[in-house]
Amino acid sequence: MKIAIVGLGYVGLPLSLQFARSGVTVLGLDIDPAKIVSLNAGKSYIKHIESAALVEQVKAGKFSASADFSRVQEVEAVIICVPTPLNKNREPDISFITETGKSLAPHLQKGTLVVLESTTYPGTTDEDLRCVLEAGSGLKAGADFHLAFSPEREDPAHPASKVANIPKVVGGFTPACLARATALYGRAIKTIVPVSSCRVAEATKLLENIFRSVNIALVNELKVVYAAMGIDVWEVIAAAKTKPFGFMAFYPGPGLGGHCIPIDPFYLTWKAREFSQNTRFIELAGEINTAMPMHVVNRAAEALNARKKAVNGSRVLILGLAYKPNVDDERESPSYVLMNLLKERGADVAYFDPYVPVIRPTREHPQFAGLRSVNWDHSTVAGFDAVIIATNHQSVNYQQLADWSPCIVDARNAMAQVKTKPAQVWKA
Numbered sequence: 448m449k450i451a452i453v454g455l456g457y458v459g460l461p462l463s464l465q466f467a468r469s470g471v472t473v474l475g476l477d478i479d480p481a482k483i484v485s486l487n488a489g490k491s492y493i494k495h496i497e498s499a500a501l502v503e504q505v506k507a508g509k510f511s512a513s514a515d516f517s518r519v520q521e522v523e524a525v526i527i528c529v530p531t532p533l534n535k536n537r538e539p540d541i542s543f544i545t546e547t548g549k550s551l552a553p554h555l556q557k558g559t560l561v562v563l564e565s566t567t568y569p570g571t572t573d574e575d576l577r578c579v580l581e582a583g584s585g586l587k588a589g590a591d592f593h594l595a596f597s598p599e600r601e602d603p604a605h606p607a608s609k610v611a612n613i614p615k616v617v618g619g620f621t622p623a624c625l626a627r628a629t630a631l632y633g634r635a636i637k638t639i640v641p642v643s644s645c646r647v648a649e650a651t652k653l654l655e656n657i658f659r660s661v662n663i664a665l666v667n668e669l670k671v672v673y674a675a676m677g678i679d680v681w682e683v684i685a686a687a688k689t690k691p692f693g694f695m696a697f698y699p700g701p702g703l704g705g706h707c708i709p710i711d712p713f714y715l716t717w718k719a720r721e722f723s724q725n726t727r728f729i730e731l732a733g734e735i736n737t738a739m740p741m742h743v744v745n746r747a748a749e750a751l752n753a754r755k756k757a758v759n760g761s762r763v764l765i766l767g768l769a770y771k772p773n774v775d776d777e778r779e780s781p782s783y784v785l786m787n788l789l790k791e792r793g794a795d796v797a798y799f800d801p802y803v804p805v806i807r808p809t810r811e812h813p814q815f816a817g818l819r820s821v822n823w824d825h826s827t828v829a830g831f832d833a834v835i836i837a838t839n840h841q842s843v844n845y846q847q848l849a850d851w852s853p854c855i856v857d858a859r860n861a862m863a864q865v866k867t868k869p870a871q872v873w874k875a
């Protein structure tokens with residue numbers, strides 16, 4: 448069996464490797480020529496995906512990458528894993544999906560299965576993508592080609608996040624589409640969870656991400672409320688977590704980051720308006736979570752003030768640029784917001800992140816492109832008036848931080864087990 452996977456990013460690349468390991472020949476399609484060259488040379492550009500795993504499949508002839516979309520004629524199935532961001536008005540931007548559809552459509556053969564994996568609002572697969580594919584190919588979904596949606600559930604760098612072991616929800620445009628998609632994923636993934644439609648599958652992924660966003664907002668709110676009462680929310684969560692049922696621990700932080708949780712819920716908000724529905728939980732969670740970087744900056748100002756220093760003119764180090772521990776993914780990271788807020792207040796800001804040595808040019812934060820992580824040594828770290836822990840990478844030596852920095856603002860409870868001096872650490 449030969450399939451194509453479109454979009455060789457955090458989702459498409461590990462999925463490609465899992466299919467390749469399962470004996471399926473995978474043609475990876477992407478529009479980024481640099482990625483194609485690197486992947487064909489067996490070089491992974493994602494920290495937690497080892498090049499060795501890629502080399503093995505490239506050498507075995509099970510994986511190759513290309514930018515030539517006409518080659519979908521060679522495959523039985525196409526899986527689409529392209530980005531689904533928000534535009535500058537915070538509305539869904541499904542142009543990556545529709546552009547992919549336009550590139551595929553002229554080459555689509557009768558009998559091909561097309562599956563969308565990108566997180567999106569209900570209706571994207573059976574309305575938007577279907578229309579583009581039908582218009583460009585002259586074929587009919589359900590009759591001439593099969594169409595399905597199956598959400599990606601990857602949690603990069605999470606030990607339990609192994610593509611093969613994560614149950615795969617699948618919804619088809621018709622029962623025959625569902626049967627084809629179930630058979631396809633069954634080759635590479637242990638548990639398949641069929642649902643009645645593409646829309647149910649799309650809505651399932653949104654529920655999962657909204658659930659996280661709302662619960663993170665809840666603990667972020669409680670962090671602020673409990674702190675005012677002199678209660679440490681981290682201790683409270685650790686205690687609540689001992690309940691064997693009916694509680695699931697979520698942790699506060701400096702704000703939401705990454706490609707999913709800050710973005711996906713608003714796909715539903717936008718779509719809900721078409722049905723005269725409001726998504727108040729989503730909006731409220733968004734409001735609370737986006738207020739967190741300012742909360743952290745205010746705590747940093749308090750901490751500096753206690754040392755008779757103003758934010759204006761202070762040297763502040765952001766520890767961790769990635770949006771979560773132990774990954775190199777800094778998309779939508781709240782660290783960028785912290786750096787902006789601090790700069791606006793006149794601070795001299797730098798960052799340290801062992802996994803992000805230099806900031807790549809991005810659409811969202813062009814002003815930081817080219818900025819390099821500072822070195823991790825005594826004189827560098829001690830040269831900052833305050834260090835804000837935005838991401839708790841495990842590889843950072845927090846005891847060294849305590850030994851070197853006079854003032855630490857901790858948004859991740861990273862200093863909990865570390866020997867510190869009185870009034871040195873400010874939880875934020």
Ligand SMILES: NC(=O)c1ccc[n+]([C@@H]2O[C@H](COP(=O)([O-])OP(=O)(O)OC[C@H]3O[C@@H](n4cnc5c(N)ncnc54)[C@H](O)[C@@H]3O)[C@@H](O)[C@H]2O)c1
Nearest residue numbers: 454455456457458477478479528529530531547565566599
């Ligand atoms: N990263 C995650 O942990 C995660 C988890 C679950 C779901 N998702 C969802 O999966 C989807 C993909 O996310 P990702 O993190 O893999 O994104 P990514 O940015 O890492 O990768 C997307 C890839 O698609 C390529 N691409 C863009 N437009 C293209 C086009 N028209 N044709 C072919 N290739 C194109 C890009 O060059 C890139 O290599 C998104 O909808 C995201 O919300 C991501």
